[in-house]
Amino acid sequence: FRKIKGWFFSGGIVVLLKRLDKLEESDFALFRTSFESGRQTPDNLRNVLILGIIGQLLSGFGIFAAADPTMHPEYNKAILLSIQYILTFILIICSIIFSIPAVYRNYQTGQLIVVSLMLLNFISIFPYFAALFMLVRTVSLSEKAFFILAIGMLLLGISFLIAILVRLQRSLANGDFRRESKKHNYEKVLKRERSTFSKLPEFIIAATGFVFILEFLLEGFLSGDIENMIFVILFFALFFMGMYLFAYSVISIYCKKRFSSFNFDKEGNLQPWGSGDRKKRDIV
Numbered sequence: 001f002r003k004i005k006g007w008f009f010s011g012g013i014v015v016l017l018k019r020l021d022k023l024e025e026s027d028f029a030l031f032r033t034s035f036e037s038g039r040q041t042p043d044n045l046r047n048v049l050i051l052g053i054i055g056q057l058l059s060g061f062g063i064f065a066a067a068d069p070t071m072h073p074e075y076n077k078a079i080l081l082s083i084q085y086i087l088t089f090i091l092i093i094c095s096i097i098f099s100i101p102a103v104y105r106n107y108q109t110g111q112l113i114v115v116s117l118m119l120l121n122f123i124s125i126f127p128y129f130a131a132l133f134m135l136v137r138t139v140s141l142s143e144k145a146f147f148i149l150a151i152g153m154l155l156l157g158i159s160f161l162i163a164i165l166v167r168l169q170r171s172l173a174n175g176d177f178r179r180e181s182k183k184h185n186y187e188k189v190l191k192r193e194r195s196t197f198s199k200l201p202e203f204i205i206a207a208t209g210f211v212f213i214l215e216f217l218l219e220g221f222l223s224g225d226i227e228n229m230i231f232v233i234l235f236f237a238l239f240f241m242g243m244y245l246f247a248y249s250v251i252s253i254y255c256k257k258r259f260s261s262f263n264f265d266k267e268g269n270l271q272p273w274g275s276g277d278r279k280k281r282d283i284v
Contacts, residue, residue: 019169020254025277028255030177031248035262035270040252042104042264045115049095052118056088059126063133077133080150084129091118108264109257116249124242128153131235138228153236157243164247172251 104111260276
């Protein structure tokens, strides 16, 4: 079964990449707006990595508090925590490496991969574990039921990610992400990207404040069990939202690896449109 499942996922990725290889640079135009706006310049991604290191450390402490490995039943929570902490430690080390200018300026695709995985860990994986651990504090589950739930939610998340990637591939093939697309206005998308980037610090502060205010309100008006269940639902929603965002990051990584126009030169300027297609060059 594991071999069949592994073949299914690896085969699906190969098919997806082959379909993307048939598309032209113009089909990915709207994915370039995040680079044009300055949101995904190597220097700004370095700042994201630095903030991500701090965020992952804080989330690690939060997950430990939510899990409380000393509380019974244990559900092998210590093992799950160890796996998560090892993965997070590896990501933190990679984040430090790709925060060094001499590294990330020469390996821009690698930097974007690390940023995408770090955000997936922070936005999706940490909430996934938090939801599971807070759930067993509220609902009485057997160890078997706990692992069925954990594996089931994880498989649902992976299936959701694959479904979003398939939908994106079809939208790309239909020309929905071209400059002249009727579905998405290129100028509006670029303007929104620039606006979002300029207001990013305010968004982070507002989101942090919202979490503290929500927790305060829930503690004041709801019982502990209901409060926990609301956070379980919220964390599972974040898990799926993280998968959704990661699917878009996968396409951006593909574009950065294939097209020169999604990369920056040594002076920090974005390479001009149509400056090179590595896939076609390899074929020639």
